[in-house]
Structure formats: C-alpha cells, structure tokens
Amino acid sequence: MLVKILLIAALLALTSLAYWWWQRRQGTVREVKRAGALTSEQIGAQRGYYATFVQFSTPMCSKCPGTARLLKQVAGEQDHVAHVEVDASVRLDLARDLSVMRTPTTLVLDGDGTIVARMDGAPTVDQARAALATVRSEGTEYTI
Template sequence: MLIRIVLIVALLAAASLAYAWWQRRQGRVRDVVREGELTADVLGAPRGPHATFVQFSTPLCSKCPGTARLLKGVAGERVGVTHLEIDASERLDLAREHHIMRTPTTLVLDGTGVVVARMDGAPTVEQAREALDAVGRRASGYSI
C-alpha cells in the first residue's frame, strides 16, 4: 500500500514538473537566423513595411483565435506592423518549410520578409512586443 502511494506521488510530481516546463516554453521568443525571405506572393497577402506577425493556425486549435486577437492588438500599437494568419493545414508547404510542429506558432518577419523571431505556442502581450523589438535590434545591427 505504501509503495502505491509513493508511486502515485512520484507520478504526480513528474507530471507537475513536465507541465511547468511546458508552460514556461509557451510563447517564448526565439531568435531565428534564416536565409531568404517570405514574399507577399508566398504569403498570399501584403507584409507590413516594418514587421509582420505570420501566425500559423489550424481549425481545431483552441488558442489560435485568442492569439490572433492578441497579435492584431499588438500590431495595431505600432506603425508599419501587420498580422497575417495562415491555416497550416491548407499551407503544408510553408508549415513544413518552417518546421511548424504545433499551433499557434508565429514567425516574426522584418520589413524585407526575413524571419527574425519565432514564438511557439500562445504568447503574452509582453512576448509579442519583445518579438517586435527583435526586429528593431536586427535592423540596427544588434543580435539577440
């Protein structure tokens, strides 16, 4: 009986640690070094002159609508920033090329269409702003 209780407690502790690790990774901004650019033709819509949030979503994604509202709000705070939402299930070519393994995943493009940051999972407002700041640092010659 005592062994079962110890096993259950150990299992719950391991699950709690795994959940905490997973939550810390949600929306984290990562610097991306990538060659080439994503053109308006490839994206199917015009990019922002300063930056573009390219959000990959799927129809069954529960966090995607909230992420879209958040990113549109942050994009609206700054001049020259747009938000584009791409259905990953319809654009498998782009999803595979950019290693989109879950939704929402957001790529942040600079004004020339180069991917400068990536957010896997649902970001916070602060994380979205940090991603836009990465565009400014990249343009001014600083790296993250």
C-alpha cells in the first residue's frame, strides 16, 4: 500500500513539474539568428515597413483569437508595425518550412522580412513588446 502511495505521489510531482516547465515556456521570445526572409506574397498580406508579427493560427486553437488581439494592440502602439495572421491549416507548406509545430506560433520579421524572433505559445504583452524590441534598424534598437 505504501509503495502505491509513493508511486502516486511521485507521479503527481513529476506531472506538476512538467506542467510548470511547459507553462514557463509559453510565449517565450527566442531571438533567431537572422534566418530566412518572408515576402508579402508568402504571408498573404503587406508586411510592416519596420516590423511584422506573423501569427500562425488554426481554426481549433483556443488561444489564437486572444493572441491576435494582443499582437494587433502591440502593433498598433508603434508606427510601421503590422500583424498578419496565417491559417496554418491552409498554409501547411509554409508552416512546415518554418517548423511551426503548435499554434499560436508568432514570428517577428524586420522591415526586410528577415525572421528575427519567434514566440511559441500565447505571449503576454511584455513578451510581445520584447520580441518587437529584437528588431534593429540600421544597427540601432527600436525603442518602445
């Protein structure tokens, strides 16, 4: 009986630790080593002159509508920043090429369309602003 209780307690502790780790990674901004560029044609909308949030969503994603509202709000705070939502189920080719494994996933592009940051999961306002801050314009950081 004691062995079963210890096993259940260990399983609960392991599950709690895994959930805590997963939650801490939600929306975490990862700077990307200037990998690849996306054109307006590829994402299906006009990129922002300074930066673009490219959000990959799916119809069944419960966090995608809230993420879209948040990213539109942050994009609206700055001049020349756009938010583009891409349906990953429709653009599966692009999602595969960019290793989008879950939604929402947001890529941050600079003015040239170069991917400079990535957020997997639903970000907070501060995380979205931090991702936008990774965009540099001619060697200087864009201030928020």
